[in-house]
Amino acid sequence: MEAKVRKQFTFSGEVQGVGFRYRAQYAASACGVTGWVKNEWDGTVTLEAQGTEREIREMLKLIVESRYIHIADTKQKELPLEEFEYGFHIR
Secondary structure (H helix, E strand, C coil): CCCEEEEEEEEEEECCCCCHHHHHHHHHHHHCCEEEEEECCCCCEEEEEEEEHHHHHHHHHHHHCCCCCEEEEEEEEEECCCCCCCCEEEC
8 A cells, every 4th residue: 555645735827716726626535635725825826735646646637637727836845644634625
């Protein structure tokens, strides 16, 4: 069984006002990823995702394939696992 990881992503580009958070919630649920997503004051979107590397990769693929979302840059960092996290939420 593949180990779970937790990653934080910061997306910039055309990522607010285009359904990014709802698309992320749908993609995470479809891929079995837990975590959260929220808009930031500077126009970026922060997303924390917990799952296997494969699940997170599939979730990101679904987000990127959206017709209205245009990601110009993505920053990523590893985080410690959240042991008792369930579901994926929009903040």
